[in-house]
Amino acid sequence: MSGARQAAGGGAPAYQVWAVPGIPEVQAGDDLVKLLAAAVTGEGLPGLADGDVLLVTSKIISKAEGRIVRAGDREAAIDAETVRVVARRGSLRIVENRQGLVMAAAGVDASNTAAGTVLLLPEDPDASARALRSGLREALGVDVGVIVTDTFGRPWRSGLTDVAIGAAGVRVLDDLRGGVDAHGNPLSATVVATADELAAAGDLVKGKAAGLPVAVVRGLPHVVGGDGGDGARALVRAAGDDMFRLGTSEAVREAVTLRRTVREFTAEPVDGAAVRRAVAAAITAPAPHHTTPWRFVLLESAEARLRLLDAMREAWIADLRGDGFSEESIAKRVRRGDVLRNAPYLVVPCLVMDGSHTYRDERRNASEREMFVVAAGAAVQNFLVALAGERLGSAWISSTMFCRDVVREVLGLPSGWDPMGAVAVGHAAAPPRERPVRVADAFIAVR
Structure with missing residues (x-):
């Protein structure tokens, strides 16, 4: 005793x-x-x-x-008892099992039981x-x-x-x-x-x-x-x-899966520190020539957001009128563009060409810019995924790319900063709709 x-x-x-x-x-x-x-x-x-x-x-x-179940393959028994993989490292799996417990191997035990059997x-x-x-x-x-x-x-x-x-x-x-x-x-x-x-x-x-x-x-x-x-x-x-619901690689995959285009937001304020953490993730993207071709303009005040969006709306309406659209059609298009206006937080990612190379051949110059644009896209994708990891919704809208001069003037940006759209950030007003299933093999070519 x-x-x-x-x-x-x-x-x-x-x-x-x-x-x-x-x-x-x-x-x-x-x-x-x-x-x-x-x-x-x-x-x-x-x-x-x-x-x-x-x-x-x-x-x-x-x-x-x-x-006690017959199981020549313990892994198959673990699969049957698993509802969610939390973390995997080599053959070791930490999973959530059918009882709701998070543990190694779903609690399937091959010890203290006869050979060829496992204990659930x-x-x-x-x-x-x-x-x-x-x-x-x-x-x-x-x-x-x-x-x-x-x-x-x-x-x-x-x-x-x-x-x-x-x-x-x-x-x-x-x-x-x-x-x-x-x-x-x-x-x-x-x-x-x-x-x-x-x-x-x-x-x-x-x-x-x-x-x-x-x-x-x-x-x-x-x-x-x-x-x-x-x-x-x-x-x-x-x-x-549960702040530690997933292992590292599983958390990354879930954040990628969670990333959705969110077009309706609640009025709940956005934590600026969370956005800055997402920017820190964004700037780990690959870039040519060891450059850092990204800048992120954070519009945290309502006054800054409205000033930019009003100027962009005026420029857009002028462009649509110049293209011969009717006032009714213009009004519909402008209403569809209110995603940015309804968001409680905006971010304008910008591309800078600092460190880019200049060639005599214009085709090579065009390819050089494409490399930098790809790097900017990689950074924005990092940013969107990191926002999803912070449980923030987002929508990447291309509109600032069509009025870059207006954006630079309103925000007081250097002439070499090219706005690459705008990201609406906020808390989603509704759960995301189911995403259509995409089979990876349909997007793969093997040579």
Whole structure:
């Protein structure tokens, strides 16, 4: 029997934790409640009492529930249990599995099971915990909490530890927000993962290879009681709150996929710091001759945006009239051009030819400019993708390219700065429409 959190001095907070021996190899269809009840009341053990917490390794639950599958290829089993790849490095995959857990290999385990088979996690670990708690109450007449545990790695930390993947009758989270610490400082972000702490405590006595899949914690009755709310599912961070939802390459791919042309924005202000971070990503684009052919003009004030857009509208209307368009047609076209006017933030990317080469052959000069234009396009694409990563919508509109002199005059730009359209930036007013599926092979030529 092992003690923990034992402070010096009498009456200090303490609890006890011990492993439960005597549990036989579990087979599919076994009555796990019966096996556990017999084991915890074995000779020399203190049995179970109200307020205890029973920590049960998920593997024995999976075996009892028949979650053993024939699988010569473990990777195929992982594929079947995966709903989202979070990160991949070589053969290692961190994924979100069908239970909503983010972990290595979807929890598919080839250890402690016969050759040619793999062990899947319980179908519903919270339901498994509830069934064990109810069964033990009926068999032994005790009100205990039950936590189903599994071994996880953790971001930023080396080594493995047990965490709770299922729970019943246990307060899995202890929300201390609204209270104060010993110095009277307000606690505004402290939510303790009590169930994970209990799981880790049990793992200290169960061990990874000792054949002791169950442990008991006694002395913390305040964490036991009620129905346990949402069970261990409450420990899974919601997608919207998860700042580390993806690995590096997966985050880049998702940002590229998220990038959409957004034409309607909310009135929510745009964080200028987020736009500047996107510019920092933009200027990593490739460019010819070791040049930096990009400049980004940020129109952060409404006055600057309206002054530019009004001047551009006047120039556009004059051009349309010169081309013989009717007033009705002009009005329709101008209305369609209001995407920039409705955006809370505008950015005008500009091309500069500083460092470009001049040749006697005009064809080579034209190619030289094309190289710089391509570099500008690469920078703008970087910029749009980075904005998507900041959860900002954008629309790259070409209009400033048709009135560059007007833009330079209104914004006071050097004569060598060529506006390359304008980017409307803001928070999307509606979810993006589904993008038509494009098969990569249709855009590939192999020689």
